[in-house]
Amino acid sequence: MDDKSLYGRLLGLSSPWAVDKVELRLEQGEVHVWVVLPSKELWVCPDCQARAPIHDHRERVWRHLDTFQYRTMLHARVPRLNCPRHGVRQLPVPWAEEGSRFTALYEALAIDWMMKQAALAAVAQRLHLTWDEAAGIQERAVRRGLARRQLEPARHLGVDETSLLIRDAVCAASARAANAFAFAGACPDSAEADIRQIRTLIDQSRRSSGQAVADGELTPADWETLDGYLSLAQASLAPGTLGEAAGFLEHACDFFP
Numbered sequence: 001m002d003d004k005s006l007y008g009r010l011l012g013l014s015s016p017w018a019v020d021k022v023e024l025r026l027e028q029g030e031v032h033v034w035v036v037l038p039s040k041e042l043w044v045c046p047d048c049q050a051r052a053p054i055h056d057h058r059e060r061v062w063r064h065l066d067t068f069q070y071r072t073m074l075h076a077r078v079p080r081l082n083c084p085r086h087g088v089r090q091l092p093v094p095w096a097e098e099g100s101r102f103t104a105l106y107e108a109l110a111i112d113w114m115m116k117q118a119a120l121a122a123v124a125q126r127l128h129l130t131w132d133e134a135a136g137i138q139e140r141a142v143r144r145g146l147a148r149r150q151l152e153p154a155r156h157l158g159v160d161e162t163s164l165l166i167r168d169a170v171c172a173a174s175a176r177a178a179n180a181f182a183f184a185g186a187c188p189d190s191a192e193a194d195i196r197q198i199r200t201l202i203d204q205s206r207r208s209s210g211q212a213v214a215d216g217e218l219t220p221a222d223w224e225t226l227d228g229y230l231s232l233a234q235a236s237l238a239p240g241t242l243g244e245a246a247g248f249l250e251h252a253c254d255f256f257p
């Protein structure tokens with residue numbers, strides 16, 4: 001697997017987005033990943049689905065979950081579309097909420113830690129965030145929660161959301177396990193850190209499962225199968241048996257269309 005497809009999997013990217021370039025900046029301890037869209041794609045307005053030509057592009061950058069303990073930054077030129085009815089609108093990106101400088105997976109991890117740890121300052125310090133950045137992430141999570149409650153009657157709007165969250169977490173765990181396995185011999189410390197993060201991702205998908213089943217996004221039988229893979233993976237999450245854990249997580253990830 002080359003670095004582009006590796007990062008494509010780590011970021012959970014799906015078509016038409018693809019990784020164009022990966023740059024390792026060893027001295028800063030950073031990995032920078034550029035993702036692009038095919039140039040001939042036709043777009044529709046995110047509000048009304050009317051055909052909308054590209055108006056211009058905006059350079060955007062997001063902080064993602066660390067990979068191999070490197071601070072990981074995602075770059076993209078995001079098209080702004082010109083809708084005949086709504087004017088200029090930015091194309092929503094699948095990995096982040098509008099206006100956030102963090103990917104959704106990064107925010108999910110931050111929120112998870114905030115729920116376990118009362119002090120925002122401690123979480124901010126651990127994630128190398130400023131207090132304002134951590135507070136911003138928390139605020140967006142609260143707003144999402146409120147928005148979801150307000151949307152309750154129009155339930156279908158959020159229908160795929162929970163199962164997507166589970167898929168992202170499971171597939172990120174799978175990619176991470178595959179890498180941890182590949183590099184376990186060379187870097188035992190990083191394997192330990194990977195194992196901790198894989199556990200967090202598995203916990204995340206478990207927490208969302210009740211909601212996904214209640215909403216009919218996952219059948220109870222599907223969740224049972226998935227949960228079986230996750231349990232098997234969890235049981236083999238140790239430096240010596242990472243290959244097996246990676247195999248079970250890959251089955252779990254492939255379970256999603």
Ligand SMILES: [Zn+2]
Nearest residue numbers: 045048083086
């Ligand atoms: Zn429109």
